[in-house]
Amino acid sequence: MSRRISIIIVALVLAGVLGFGAWTVLFKPSDLPPDGFSRGNGRIEADMVDISPRLAGRVAEIRVREGDLVAAGDVLTVMDTTELRAQLARAEAAVDSAEAAVGVAAAHVTEAAARLALAQSEQNRAEALMARNVISQVELDIQRTETQLADAGLAAARATQRAQERGVDAEKASRDEIAARIADATLYAGGPARVLYRLAQPGEIVGAGGKILTLVSLEEVHMEFFLSAADAPRVKIGDEARIVADIMPGMSIPARVAFVSPQAQFTPKQVETLSERESLMFRVRVRIPPELVMARIDQVKTGVRGVAWVRLAAPDGNLPEWPEGLTPPTLDIPQGSAPTTP
Known part of the structure; x- marks a missing residue:
């Protein structure tokens, strides 16, 4: 009799363990952000700048190639005059x-x-x-x-x-x-950027506004993501944020909230979970500090996917401290530390 009771107890324990495991795997929410924090998927982006002549003409010189890094005032293209x-x-x-x-x-x-x-x-x-x-x-x-x-x-x-x-x-x-x-025939870089596409060659005739180069502007490197209607009002412009790139999971990039949409929208494509797609979402942009970008400008790349984290203000306006387990150590601006972006 006692042996049967022991078998029943062992069976109940195993059933409980298996049930808890199944509930944990199938039903329990996993990988949720801690209280006072929210996050969203996005990609590191920058503005695209098309270099075009104001008047139609023949391209005399193109002084850069794809991949070149340019600074403000650099001569990019010279038209025949x-x-x-x-x-x-x-x-x-x-x-x-x-x-x-x-x-x-x-x-x-x-x-x-x-x-x-x-x-x-x-x-x-x-x-x-x-x-x-x-x-x-x-x-x-x-x-x-x-x-x-x-x-x-x-x-x-x-x-x-x-x-x-x-x-x-x-x-x-x-x-x-x-x-x-004649002055407009010389096209300059308006700011730090990288040449993405070279769309014409010397000797070609391009129309007014025809694209010769496409640059990735590095003056504002940012990530856009979406927050739920419950979290967005607790985030304001200027708040600290963190970006963790998928290919650099061991590091985080400091950022600032630069934009919070004043209008909600449904089903943004960037949101991947069904529950979030069914609710109202607000578009948020976090910007990487320009000085950090300039300090590591040779390593900056755009299009890299990642996760942006923000802190949610409490009713009294206070913000929680960044927990050590939430994101990896934050990158600093000085040279010598790990790269900010891949």
């Missing part, structure tokens, strides 16, 4: 001609002013003689008409001078426009 430089020379000559015309107009103004002064003097003399009855009224009227004609001639000369001066301004504007086109 042979025709534009000929137009600039013609515009410079037109400016010189217009300025010479202004000089001629100024001389005419001086001449007209002298004629007016002479006519005014003759009129004054005629009026004095008329007062002594030396000349007739007709002669005085003729002299007064001469004065009016000289005055009108001066006004016309001054108007011509102003028109010539405006002509100089117009010619200079045309010259500056051509000079601006």
